[in-house]
Amino acid sequence: MLVTNDAVSFEKFHLYPTKGLLNDPNGLIFFKGQYHVFYQWNPYACDHTYKEWGHFVSDDLKKWQRVETALKPSLENLDSAGIYSGTAFVHDDRLYIFYTGNVRDTSGHSVKSSQMWAVSDDGIQFKKLGELFPHPNGFTKDVRDPMVWQGKNGHYFLILGAQHSNKMGDIIIYESIDFKNWSYRGSLIENQLLDVRGYMLECPNFIEVDGKQILMFSPQGLAADPKNNRYENIHNTGYVIGQFDEKSARFNVITDFKEVDHGFEFYAPQTMIAPDGRRIMWGWAGMMTPEREAAVPTIQNRKWVHVLSLPRELHVNDKLQLVQQPITEIIDTTVLTSFDNVSIGQYRIPTTADWTIRLSDRAMLSRHHNKLVFERQQWESGQVETRQLTGDLNNLLLIVDVDVIEVYTEDGLNAMTARWF
Numbered sequence: 414m415l416v417t418n419d420a421v422s423f424e425k426f427h428l429y430p431t432k433g434l435l436n437d438p439n440g441l442i443f444f445k446g447q448y449h450v451f452y453q454w455n456p457y458a459c460d461h462t463y464k465e466w467g468h469f470v471s472d473d474l475k476k477w478q479r480v481e482t483a484l485k486p487s488l489e490n491l492d493s494a495g496i497y498s499g500t501a502f503v504h505d506d507r508l509y510i511f512y513t514g515n516v517r518d519t520s521g522h523s524v525k526s527s528q529m530w531a532v533s534d535d536g537i538q539f540k541k542l543g544e545l546f547p548h549p550n551g552f553t554k555d556v557r558d559p560m561v562w563q564g565k566n567g568h569y570f571l572i573l574g575a576q577h578s579n580k581m582g583d584i585i586i587y588e589s590i591d592f593k594n595w596s597y598r599g600s601l602i603e604n605q606l607l608d609v610r611g612y613m614l615e616c617p618n619f620i621e622v623d624g625k626q627i628l629m630f631s632p633q634g635l636a637a638d639p640k641n642n643r644y645e646n647i648h649n650t651g652y653v654i655g656q657f658d659e660k661s662a663r664f665n666v667i668t669d670f671k672e673v674d675h676g677f678e679f680y681a682p683q684t685m686i687a688p689d690g691r692r693i694m695w696g697w698a699g700m701m702t703p704e705r706e707a708a709v710p711t712i713q714n715r716k717w718v719h720v721l722s723l724p725r726e727l728h729v730n731d732k733l734q735l736v737q738q739p740i741t742e743i744i745d746t747t748v749l750t751s752f753d754n755v756s757i758g759q760y761r762i763p764t765t766a767d768w769t770i771r772l773s774d775r776a777m778l779s780r781h782h783n784k785l786v787f788e789r790q791q792w793e794s795g796q797v798e799t800r801q802l803t804g805d806l807n808n809l810l811l812i813v814d815v816d817v818i819e820v821y822t823e824d825g826l827n828a829m830t831a832r833w834f
Contacts, residue, residue: 425757426743426814427698428452428469428477429720434459437616438695438721439466440483440501441685444508444536448474448685450695451483451510452721453498459709459718462521464495466512470536474687474724474742483539484510484531491516491527491544498558498616500683504592508533511545511571513557526554528573545571546595549585551578556585558616564659572601574615574630582614582632586662598662602628606653609670611635615648616681619657619664622692625729628653628664629673631681642801643672647702650680654733668733675802676787676820676829677701679722693740696722698817698830708793710834711816720817722830736825739812746810755813762809770811772818776833780806785820787831802827 429435433456440451447470454467466483484496492514499512509532516525528546531539549556555576563569569589577583584602587595601617611634618629629652635644650673655666673682673696680700684692699706699719709718723743728736749760752770762768769779775790786801808823820829 426723426759426812427720427817428695430454430456430467430717431479432456432717434461434717435467435697435719435721436461436699437498437681437697438683439498439512440510441683441693441695442501442503442508443685443688444501444503447472447536448687449501449508449536450477450721451501454482456482459712459716460707464497464515466496466510468537474693474740480537483533483537484512484541486514487541490514491525492529492541493517494523497526498681500560500618502561508536509561510539511559511561513559514544524554526557528556528559528571546587546597549575549597552576552585553578553580555613560618562619564657566659568659570619570659570662571595572617572619574613574617576613580612582610582612582634584614584617584628584630588662601662601664602666603663605664605666606670609635609651616650616683618683620684620692620727622727622735623729625654625733626657626664627729627735628655628666629682642675642803645800646677646680646700648680648700650674650682650696652735654729671735673735673737674722674828674830676800676831677789677798678817678832679828679830682722684727691740692727694725694727694737696830698722698832701832705791705793709832710792720814722817723812723819725828728825730826734826737828738821738825739810739819744810749811755811757813757815760811760813762811763807765807772813772833776818776831778811778818778820780809785809785827785829787818787820787829789831789833792834800829800831802829 436453450469451466455463465485468483469477471477494517495515497513514527514529531541533539553576558574571587586601589595611632613633615631631650654668682696684694723739725737746759777788810821812819
């Protein structure tokens with residue numbers, strides 16, 4: 414995956430910033446012959462004090478070009494402190510962006526969030542259209558990350574991650590007949606998923622894959638469950654499968670909540686539909702504690718921090734399990750023959766035996782029968798941590814990039830993303 418710009422390309426397979434901090438992928442869309450990937454970006458510092466929408470475009474999902482920033486904060490406006498996460502939607506041959514505007518007080522604390530939108534005729538230049546609707550009653554300022562789709566009844570639906578006044582996470586939903594006026598319909602998941610609400614649910618996505626309806630979201634505040642290898646990161650991302658009832662505006666859950674990725678860093682994914690019908694997902698490979706983030710080596714060496722995951726094609730199998738693999742456009746593998754000094758590349762590991770790959774003196778990947786273990790010494794503390802997954806490990810796909818590793822099982826049921834340096 415080549416990113417063209419006036420700077421030297423550092424990452425080989427992943428999308429990254431040339432400077433500053435990158436986080437959530439936003440507004441993934443195919444529009445007027447090009448793929449668009451927007452992303453949260455602070456070009457001025459490697460922290461979260463400022464956000465605008467950076468922008469990549471591609472004709473083929475292989476070569477990417479950085480283009481001008483799509484949206485920047487406006488002085489003395491509802492987005493004066495940042496253009497936060499959201500999605501994109503094509504309506505009447507125009508590209509609409511839905512996003513959360515943020516306002517801070519004089520001490521720098523976030524005090525207000527507003528749901529806003531903008532429009533473009535060419536996918537590059539955007540005109541802001543203002544606030545969509547008032548802030549809902551009964552919720553804290555933490556209502557954000559709008560996602561929009563059109564239902565089978567022709568109506569438009571918009572969902573948001575939210576925090577109730579009692580500090581419980583939720584996903585709320587609005588409905589519109591004309592794409593302009595929105596009515597509040599309440600909780601999308603009313604009285605469901607109470608064990609994975611946490612104190613906030615971020616970045617909700619409602620998608621259809623292989624005829625199945627999926628609700629994907631990122632809970633904050635879940636208690637770690639290392640015994641069952643669950644919820645071990647600072648925040649987590651997962652999905653449920655169910656059925657959306659357009660009349661009641663409720664998503665009826667029929668599966669348990671399952672994490673999307675079993676590694677150290679994967680968060681806030683979004684998806685797009687390619688022209689051939691494939692559902693393609695990117696995630697942010699950067700969710701970590703503030704102390705760990707501030708010590709990421711690329712900040713000192715390169716003055717930038719964080720990358721997006723590889724784009725993954727999604728499917729659902731007959732057991733209602735999410736299946737994910739990197740898109741074929743960017744895969745060019747060789748068979749891994751040496752387990753020492755593994756360099757940047759894409760590898761298949763076609764063996765039934767146990768093995769250990771020493772990626773560096775601080776990172777090791779090993780197989781123990783049907784269990785895969787990633788062991789990493791944290792760069793900020795020296796503490797050794799592990800993540801693991803279980804499953805069919807006989808033909809793993811291993812992708813090693815300059816500062817991020819991704820692993821996929823052949824059946825696509827398990828993926829692992831981890832930063833390393």
